[in-house]
Amino acid sequence: MLTVENLEMEYSSEQGPVRAVRGVSFTVAKGDFYTLLGPSGCGKTSTLRCIAGLETPTSGKITIGDDVVYDSVAKSITPTHKRAVGMVFQSYAIWPHMSVAENVSFPLMRGRNKVARTQVKEMVNKALETVQLAHLSDRPAPALSGGQQQRVALARAIVYEPDLLLLDEPLSNLDAKLRDEMRQEIKEMVARLGITTLYVTHDQVEALAMSDQIAVMYEGIVVQEGPPQEVYLRPTSAFTANFVGKTNVITGEVSTKDQTITTPHSLFKVPLPKWAKDTESAVVAFRPEAVSLSLAKGKVPDNTIRSKVYTTSFVGEVLEYVLEAGDNRFRVKGDPFTPYSIGQEVDIHLPADRILVMPSDDKTMADLAAGQAAAEEALQK
Template sequence: MKATTPSPSGSVLIEGLRKSYDRAVKKGSAYAIDGVSFEIPQGSLVTLLGPSGCGKTTTLRCVAGLEQATEGRITMGGKVVFDSAGGRIVRTEDRPIAMVPQSYGIWPHMTVLDNAAFPLRHGRHRMPRRDARTRTLEVLEQVGLAGMADRWATQLSGGQQQRLALARALLGDPEVLLLDEPLSNLDAKLRVRLRHELREFQQRFGITALFVTHDQTEALTMSDTVVVMNSGVVEQIGTPEEVYDFPRTAFVADFIGSANLVPVELASQDTAGDVLASTAVGTLHCGRRTAGSTGTQGEGGFVFVRPENVEVRRLEATDDPGDCDFTAVVESAEFLGDRLEVVVGAAEVRITAFARSGSGVRPGDRVGVRLDPASTSYLAS
């Protein structure tokens, strides 16, 4: 593998990572991750996002050294910690990392202080017991647990245990913090609060972090960069705004948020360079250009639009649809407080839209449907 320019202190570079669980890798071997490459700039939080079994946790474990990759190269702070071609493998305990696992790994027979102080007493940066206690209390103060230092760890709530696991990780003075779905065991309201706290701590300490989750909301609200994975490969890398508004594939569009994907029979370009997509419900105007969809003329592909960019208005039997793209019938309408989530159907195509809660749209109503061209994209096959 071609060597690259060393990354700055605290940054991480993953190149061509592959992992097979076959004892002897041969032609036809299955790979849990296949050619995964991305960078984590110093001080940023990068999230691996994808469904169960997509390879995100395997990637994290390879970065941690808990799994040995079959091929590839991992660089941390300018130092190579794994290189299959050069035969270099740095042990987990010698890598400049700390990890917060899904279960937190809190020891029930220790106090809060002893749990947090463990890296200072037994890790890479050991210090005298008195100094370790002082430093630990400082960090516990920053995460709001100083008043609980002498409690048994089992006396903490789930959110407090998450903060304790984070404090212990930070006391290891890592260059890279690895977070393996640390919020998944918490109730919905607590997850919302702690994801803000976790992001605040990461930014306050200026630590480089790799976060693994299957929760799209966590990825969109916490990340500097999102790496979307599917079946062991990277589908797209971008900012939260990029992967949400400009998905490169139908998988990314469908997995992140709520998406409408209308099959395209034939696509062509108009004089302005926008795509006119022929579909079962008529010709739809796609004014948004999506990176990766280079084929803007031909058969196949999808029209992609988010529900918030679909307008639905109730029509009387004698009404002219006017500037609507097509007419449809409301199949369901769910009240969500601030809006209605409406599913309409036409020509075996289903479209989800958000309507005002007071719009009066009900199942069985005839409606006009319009897709905002400025927010509608064509995804090539």
């Protein structure tokens, strides 16, 4: 198990002190796969490095298993080499002058993890078998492919069966196909071994596909934490809504008496959050997948936007549309077996339980824009 309590980390820059991590707290249950997800500069890697002992926090408390490895109140800190963690770096950190087996055996020959030489070969072989590289144990490290080097780094991290496995953007240097393969391999491996795992990534697909729990980070804080399905389908922050997937938004007038939001295109009947009683307007938000489409006809029903097909893209399992309604454009997904053509009038139906209601204040709009910008930046990496 891993527990992080009110973690703060500050570093100096030419512009002055920077709070990279601001009061972050979370718990990873034994055997869980927990992901810190966020854009560059959000504090996710700084948090992981504090846990590994590679950075010294400003304050807070970190507990790995039963060991308190950092406590600012008690003024105690456990050195990196004495923490029961295995780590895989973004660059793999494979020693080029060593063979595969020598790389994997290194943690067993140094620090708190030293074992008798008679045990080293057996433990190395077991780790290499786990990552399907036993047949390459004598090969020089530089003669390996990128995916194989990744497996060596994983074998080295798990060879002494650590209490905690730390993975810092481990797939970012691989091509798309290999990244997909390694994503599944890592997920299966840690589940099979039962190792508590903390994973850091900017890639939303990786986080959603691999994790038991996700913590979305932005500007040094955790803005949402929960299971992947909850984070994606029910985002509780505007940043999460546009960083983890895409979100369509439209502003309307609130009626708490009728539990409705009136927009330029439709009346939306939807349960309103408690804060809505103190506001006159709110944002109706919905995922591209949350809708159903039909040819426009008759009067526009509630919870429906009448629109016109602006663009269409066939991507295999779905059709992606940009639909235009007045000054608004909405990105939605539809059934490829019932396509609509550019220029056709289409009704966008929104079930009430798939609508998100958010404040329409400046902060919400800024966070939506920041989430979209961060998602676009992540796609370029």
